[in-house]
Amino acid sequence: xxxxxxRKLLIYGLTFFVAVTVNWMIPRFMPGDPxxxxxxxANVTRPEAVAAMQAYYNNLFGFDxxxxxxxxNFWAALFRGDFGLSIWLFPTPxxxxxxxxxxxxxxxxxxxxxxxxxxxxWFGAYAARRKLLDNTVLPIGYVLTATPYMWLxxxxxxxxxxxxxxxxxxxxxxxxxRPNWSWDFFLDLLHxxxxxxxxxxxxxxGGWAIGMRNMIIYELxxxxxxxxxxxxxxxxxxxxxxxxxxxxxxxxxxxLQLGVIVAGALVTEIVFAYPGLGSLILNAIKNKDFFxxxxxxxFIVLGVLIANFIIDIxxxxxxxxxxxxxAGANA
Amino acid sequence: MSLQVxxxxxxxxxxxxxxxxxxxxxxxxxxxxxxxxxxESGCGKSTLGKSLIRMDGRMHxxxxxxxxxxxxxxxxxxxxxxxxxxxxxxxxxxxxxxALNPTRKIRRMVTELLRSRGTTVDxxxxxxxxxxxxxxxxxxxxxxxxxxxxxxxxxxMVISTLLDPSLLIADEVTSALDVSTQKAVARALLGFRxxxxxxxxxxxxxDLALTHHIADTIMVMYAGKLAEKASADVIxxxxxxxxxxxxxDSLPExxxxxxxxxxxxxxxxxxxxxxxxxxxxxxxRCPLAGDECAEEPPVVEIAPAHHVACxxx
Numbered sequence: 163x164x165x166x167x168x169r170k171l172l173i174y175g176l177t178f179f180v181a182v183t184v185n186w187m188i189p190r191f192m193p194g195d196p197x198x199x200x201x202x203x204a205n206v207t208r209p210e211a212v213a214a215m216q217a218y219y220n221n222l223f224g225f226d227x228x229x230x231x232x233x234x235n236f237w238a239a240l241f242r243g244d245f246g247l248s249i250w251l252f253p254t255p256x257x258x259x260x261x262x263x264x265x266x267x268x269x270x271x272x273x274x275x276x277x278x279x280x281x282x283x284w285f286g287a288y289a290a291r292r293k294l295l296d297n298t299v300l301p302i303g304y305v306l307t308a309t310p311y312m313w314l315x316x317x318x319x320x321x322x323x324x325x326x327x328x329x330x331x332x333x334x335x336x337x338x339x340r341p342n343w344s345w346d347f348f349l350d351l352l353h354x355x356x357x358x359x360x361x362x363x364x365x366x367x368g369g370w371a372i373g374m375r376n377m378i379i380y381e382l383x384x385x386x387x388x389x390x391x392x393x394x395x396x397x398x399x400x401x402x403x404x405x406x407x408x409x410x411x412x413x414x415x416x417x418l419q420l421g422v423i424v425a426g427a428l429v430t431e432i433v434f435a436y437p438g439l440g441s442l443i444l445n446a447i448k449n450k451d452f453f454x455x456x457x458x459x460x461f462i463v464l465g466v467l468i469a470n471f472i473i474d475i476x477x478x479x480x481x482x483x484x485x486x487x488x489a490g491a492n493a
Numbered sequence: 494m495s496l497q498v499x500x501x502x503x504x505x506x507x508x509x510x511x512x513x514x515x516x517x518x519x520x521x522x523x524x525x526x527x528x529x530x531x532x533e534s535g536c537g538k539s540t541l542g543k544s545l546i547r548m549d550g551r552m553h554x555x556x557x558x559x560x561x562x563x564x565x566x567x568x569x570x571x572x573x574x575x576x577x578x579x580x581x582x583x584x585x586x587x588x589x590x591x592a593l594n595p596t597r598k599i600r601r602m603v604t605e606l607l608r609s610r611g612t613t614v615d616x617x618x619x620x621x622x623x624x625x626x627x628x629x630x631x632x633x634x635x636x637x638x639x640x641x642x643x644x645x646x647x648x649x650m651v652i653s654t655l656l657d658p659s660l661l662i663a664d665e666v667t668s669a670l671d672v673s674t675q676k677a678v679a680r681a682l683l684g685f686r687x688x689x690x691x692x693x694x695x696x697x698x699x700d701l702a703l704t705h706h707i708a709d710t711i712m713v714m715y716a717g718k719l720a721e722k723a724s725a726d727v728i729x730x731x732x733x734x735x736x737x738x739x740x741x742d743s744l745p746e747x748x749x750x751x752x753x754x755x756x757x758x759x760x761x762x763x764x765x766x767x768x769x770x771x772x773x774x775x776x777x778r779c780p781l782a783g784d785e786c787a788e789e790p791p792v793v794e795i796a797p798a799h800h801v802a803c804x805x806x
Contacts, residue, residue: 389592390606392547393653394578399609403594410596482596482636 163478163485170474174467181463186236188459189452190229196249196450197225222247223453236456245460246453250445256457259442264461266334267438269355271427274362275420282370283412287405289371290378300375306368311426315361315433322357329357332435358434362427366419373415377408410481417473421466428462495693496522496545496660501557503544512766514540516717517557519792520800522660522710527686527694529708529725531701531740535763537717539587542662542697544568546582562659579610583658583691587665589649593637600633603652612656622651622690626681643674650681654690661691667703675700679707702744705729710798713737716763716774719792721806723799733795733806736775773803781805 197219206212220226223246224235239246245256286303289295306314323331335341335350381387381404390400431440439458446454478484499519505512514537522528530538543549545559545568554569561581567573586592594602607614620630626647637645646666654661663682667675685691698704704711704725711728713720713736721734732738739759761778764770772787773779779786785804792802 385586385588385591386594388547388549389584389586389588389649390594392578392584392586393606393610394575394580395606395609396575399605403597407594407596480596482598483638 166478170471174471178463178467182237182240182460183233185456185459185463186233189450189455190232192450194450196452197223199450200249200252223249240460245457248451248454250449250451250454256453259454260439260457260461263438263442263458266436267427267431267440270358270362270431270436270438271424274359274366274427275416275423278363278366279370279412279416282367283374283405283409285367286371286374286376287378287401287408290375291382296375300372303368303371306364307366307372309365309368311361311365312429312433314365315358315430318357318361319433330354331357334437354434354436358430358436361430361433362423365426366423369419370412370415373412374408377411378404381405381408410477413473413477413480417470417477420469420473424462424466495524495526495562497558497560498545499558499560501541501544501559502555503540503548503552504555505540505551506553507551507767510767513717513769514552514766515544516766516769518714518717518719519557520712520719520722522693522695524692525686526710527683527696527708529704529711530695530697530714531699531704531711532714532720533699533740533759533763535766536714537766538697538699538714539664540717541714542584542664542695545660545695546578546584546662547571547574579653579658580656581658582660582662583653583656585650585653585661585663585666587668589646589666590642590669592649593645595637598634598636599648603633603655606652607655610656619651619655622655623648625684625688626651627677643670643677646670646674646678647681650678650685654685657690659692661685661694662697663694664697665699666696667698667700675703676706679703683707701729701740713740716769717766718774719800719802720775721799721801721803723796723801727796727799733799733801734803735779735781735805739778739780775803 197216200219201212201215204215206215217226224232227235243257245260248254248256248259251259285299289300319331322328330336330353334354335347336354339347339350341347378401382400384404384407387400387404390403427438428440428443430436431438432444435441439462442454442458445451446458498521501515501518502513503515505514516537518537518541520528530541532538540552543552544554545566548554548568548571559566559568561577564581566577566582593599597605603619604614619633623630623632628644628647628651632640632644632648637648640648650666661682666682667678670678682694682696686694696704696708701711705728708725710722711725712722713728713734715736721728721732721737723732728737729741732741736759739757743758759778764774764777770776771789773782773790776782776786783805788804790802790804792800793806794800795806
């Protein structure tokens, strides 16, 4: 058990190291000079003033140091929880900008991932072996799962937002409201949350339902199901066993899909101008905001790694065979 | 009479048409009798075993009756058959190694299975029976993957017979085992009969030699029909049907060196059951075949309890 988790942690640690390094590299090797654009924003024309401002900013952000020094500084700051100052929202610390955006992203991703997984699995299991459902609803699942997130998002925004006028198509809450703890604000939040949630939920739902349908048919035809049926066990018991075993690959699937879902959520946020991490990334790129970009990426990488680790633990709990595998590795 | 099967016909639905896997089988099985059912692949022996407990989706009952202890088995009605399964007819499947749910501990699986059938586990009895086949009680608290193939096989044997069925169908139970384990399994099955856990048993196999050790009666099937049925000794020592003789001749004998003499198989292959030929189905491969064989031979009792379907017997 310890060896298994030790190995897992090592892999996660390595992934984190590589991710941080790549994360540090990307903005620095991206074309464009953020300091120049900041100075340009200040509308200063006197050359000596420009030079002084550039020197000040370069020093402030540490760009005057050699690259390797910048890299080491980056790691040191990381462990202090210091992501630097945002260039776009200068001088707000990146950590604050991210903290303000994270609740929106988590509020979107966690319910859509979990609900689509649970509902998709349940529905797929239900549709399997029911010819009518299998022939009508599952084809829709195929279409849904093949739909890109942002495309469905655009369709929903157009159909339910613009044409039907049922839902707002942009923002996390109405521009006329200030964030507060009132019931009105909460309802407004929920109203704005519905469309982005739906687009994420629907795309993922189709995939899980199809996966589950195929898995459960396989399990219902497996030897242990046939044996139970031969001993006259009721269909309820057989289906329960089949579902339990068919869910296992779906758990793995969830771990594999997590990165894709997060990426999809980010793009969806942009479509709906939802004030989460996705919109932050877009703004960070537009404003060549290294630090914000790095901070956001880092946060996403950490989130995905942690979620994967949780799934690893869940898997060990639900599948006795992985536990036996670990015992074998120890022996 | 414990089991009476009369004129049983079971066909498979395929894209090419009906495959007549069982084409009018009739036989009887007495209380306490172990019937060895032998024949080559595709002769219908597994189909017969399945028909008596649970037909799969492609099989359908065309005609004939099965009566067990005076009650007719509704073999064509999957739902009604549930009342008889496990309690009256039980099965040790061919795939015993993978017959247990891999994600349930065995104790829990047995408990859930029995509860779903409306009974509870008698823990002492279960352990006593496990002990009888050499399984320690700790096995109950393990997952199937933690057991060896032989242990799983024995566990399935214990589970299948837990409700003391009248008829047990053991379908190719020894096929996947090595010779020493085969013997242990065969002995355990005999023990089950002698302890009264099962009244009678149909032992489906292609291994004539092993059948001889445990069966009281051996029934040889060919192409969906009964070829010969007699007591085990008679079948092995004095077979009358040419197919049985050839089957016995094709067995290797211990101590014989086959370098000098080629081991003879039976030339040719069984007829297609999609559209079986008229007359005796073994005619094309039979060394004795004559003109009368163009007509189908009836099953005749040529000596007490010795049934043969051959004009030349």
